[in-house]
Amino acid sequence: MKFEDKFSLPSEWLSDESKQIVESCREIVEKEIFPVRQELDEDWKEHKIYEKLLKKLMLDFGWQCAPWPKEYGGFELDTITYCLCLEEMDRGDSGLATAADCGNWAFMPIFAPYPNEVLIKKFAPLACQTKKLFVGCAAITDERSGSDVENIDGTHGQYIATTAELDGDEWVINGHKLWPTNSGGVADLFAVFCTTNPGVQDDASFAIIYVPADTPGVRQGDPYQKAGMSGDKNGDVWFENVRVPKENRANLKPGDDAKAARLFMNAGNIGASAQALGIMRNCYELVKEWCDKRVVGGKILKEHSMTAGVLADIAMMIEVSRSDTYMKARMMDNPDAYGIDPAGKEFLAKTRANKLFVTDQMTIIINKAMDLMGSHGYAREGHIEKHWRDSKIISLWMGGRGLAKLDIARWFYDCKTF
Ligand SMILES: Cc1cc2nc3c(=O)[nH]c(=O)nc-3n(C[C@H](O)[C@H](O)[C@H](O)COP(=O)(O)OP(=O)(O)OC[C@H]3O[C@@H](n4cnc5c(N)ncnc54)[C@H](O)[C@@H]3O)c2cc1C
Incomplete structure (x- = not known):
């Protein structure tokens, strides 16, 4: 498959260094992932191939340094460069891209909106190196519900089931999380979304606390078998009287963890x-190659006007989707220019709308x-079926369509519904 990116890029906002980083990412994906992607689904449990690929991205490419501040040895990538790299990874394999992205995403609450220098100093030496994997996991979804944790402005933590109680200088955490990316034994550090005051609607009780995976009382189950996204291991994680230092909370000031969670959702929406x-760009590439060569009714497929209309729809949807996504990425990095708070409700509504x-x-x-590809698209070797199985969860995670619509309606129409 010949690489081709005809869709508009936010070039004005990209430095030469950023372009080089995206190019390197693409080269790794095309060299390492594309040749083996037919084998990847069988590797969902063992992750023998996936572990090597994750190391290629996180260590050889240096992705695990990507979000960390430069003064601590990170790359401090801007949102646009970060997202363009994610696009390249997802062209190859969206499960692996999810594992690599969430491996970093879990640290977001210590970077913004209020940098936590204590935790940055504590974890940066583990992350900002390229010898050993240091993978994060955002443990949000409770057994009871994922949306109830993520519905920050609807229920304000009232239905969060995982609890944290302060005992002297330590948090004692109890709860049962399901599904977090990089569970199943991959992650080194969990960002545990929990409440310090169960059953109460109060942003001050909303807490994000960092727990090393080898802390006594942390137990993990086997990975679930899913429709797709095999590169992402998801399983149960139990926290039973787990003790971590008080300083491991992302923000010590009451209410700031809820703000950090909103910003974290915004970054997650843009990344998604x-x-x-x-995925869309890879579909475009596959379909273009197919319609350039396939002859039906004595004519190349793309020269049938009915096909040309479908091809135009595909290009139109990618072009418009990309424009809005990089608009949101730009807003994230330059909030003052747009008059928005990157941890605010307005931006949450707008990033939810973009992702939806x-x-x-x-x-x-x-x-x-x-x-357009007929049975060839349905066959494993056609590659489209892999995107078909992998992709659905991208619209379901982080509270799904239901919560996304609530956040949009609440801000644009001042609805009180929760
Ligand atoms: C590949 C993969 C990766 C994942 N990664 C992570 C991860 O990194 N971290 C993590 O914690 N979880 C992760 N998840 C879990 C995922 O984020 C949750 O499943 C998702 O947020 C929905 O939660 P739930 O399944 O508990 O559904 P529920 O919360 O029970 O929601 C059920 C339905 O109700 C709708 N709904 C939500 N709120 C309302 C409301 N107020 N009113 C009406 N309807 C509503 C939802 O949109 C949904 O349709 C992952 C899952 C998969 C499969």
């Missing part, structure tokens, strides 16, 4: 859209691509 764009729209386009594009 970038992931969807990577872009992932909807992704689903439509995958279906259209499969229509």
Whole structure:
């Protein structure tokens, strides 16, 4: 497959260094992931191939240094460069991209909106090196519900089931998390979303506390078998009287962890859209190659006007989705220029809208691509079916369509619904 990116890029906002980083990412993906992607689904449990690929990205490419501040040895990538790299990873394999992205995403609450110098100093030496994996895991989803944790502005932590109680200078954590990316034994550090005051609606009780995976009382189950996303291990994680120092809370000032969680959701929404764009672009490449060569009714497929119309729809959806995604990425990095708070409700509504729209386009594009490729798109070797199985969860995670719509309606229409 010949690499081609005809879609508009936010070039004005990209430095030469950023372009080089994205190019290096693409080279690794094309050299290491594309040749083996047919074998990856069988590797969902053992992760023999996946572990090597994760090391290629996190260590050889240096992805685990990507979000950390430069003064601590990180790359401090801007959101646009970060998202363009995610696009490239998702062109290859969205499960692996999810593992690599969430491995970093879990640290976001200690970077912004209020940098926590104590925790940055504590964890940076482990992350900002390229010899040994240091993978994060955002443990949000409770057994009871994921949305109830993520519905920050609806229920304000009232239904969070995982608890943290202060005992002297230590937090004592109890709870049962399901699904977090990089569970199943991959992660080194959990960001545990919990409450210090169960059953109470109060942003001050919303807590994000960092727990090393080898802390006594942390127990993990086997990875679940899923429709796709095999590169991402998801399983149960139990926290039973787990003790960590008081300083491991992302923000010590009451209410600031809820703000950090909102900013974290915003970054997650933009990242999810970038992931969807990577899948959409790969569908475009596959379909273009197919329609350039396939002859039906004595004519190359793309020269049938009916096909050309479908191809135009695919290009249109990618072009528009990309423009809005990088607009949101730019807003994240330059909030003052846009008059927004990157941890605020307005931006949450707007990033939710972006993710909902872009992932909807992704689903439509995958279906259209499969229509055009017929049974070849449905076959393993056609690659489209892999995107079909992998992609659905991108619109479901972080509270799914239901919570996304609530956040949008609450800000744009001042709805009180929760
Ligand atoms: C590949 C993969 C990766 C994942 N990664 C992570 C991760 O890194 N960390 C993590 O913690 N979890 C992760 N998850 C879990 C995922 O984020 C949750 O499953 C998701 O947030 C939804 O939670 P739930 O399944 O408990 O559904 P529920 O919260 O029970 O929601 C059920 C339905 O109700 C809707 N809904 C939500 N709120 C409302 C409301 N107020 N009113 C009406 N309807 C509502 C939802 O949209 C959904 O349709 C992952 C899952 C997968 C499969």
